[in-house]
Amino acid sequence: MTRLAGRALRLTVLVGESDTWHHRPLYSEIVHRAHAAGLAGASVFRGIEGFGGSSLVHTARLLSLSEDLPVAVLIVDTEDRIRAFLPQLDELVTEGLVILDDCEVVRYTGRDGSGAVERE
Known part of the structure; x- marks a missing residue:
C-alpha cells in the first residue's frame, strides 16, 4: 500500500456523467488511469445538480x-x-474543470487482502 501523510495535493476533475472516452465513461477512464499510474487513490462522486461552461443547469x-x-x-x-x-x-x-488544491493528509489507511483495515 502507498504511504501518504502530511502535505499533499488534491486533484478534482469535474465532468459530465455522460462524457465518454472511447465508449467508456470518462470518470471511469480517469480512475483506471490514476490506478495504473500508482496514485494513492481516487473516488467518484455524482452530483445532484450543477452547471458549467455551457451555463445549462x-x-x-x-x-x-x-x-x-x-x-x-x-x-x-x-x-x-x-x-x-x-x-x-x-x-x-x-470539456470540464480541473482543480488543484493543497491539502494535508491526516490519515490514510487501506484494507489488507482479508478485508480487514490495516493498522500501523
Missing part, C-alpha cells in the same frame, strides 16, 4: 430528466505524482 430532480449530471473525480497524492498525472488529463478532459 443539469439536475436530478424528478420532473427534470437530466442525463448529464455533474461528476467529480477526487484524487489525492503527493504534488510530484499528481503533477506527473496532469498530461493524461489534458488528453482526456476536453
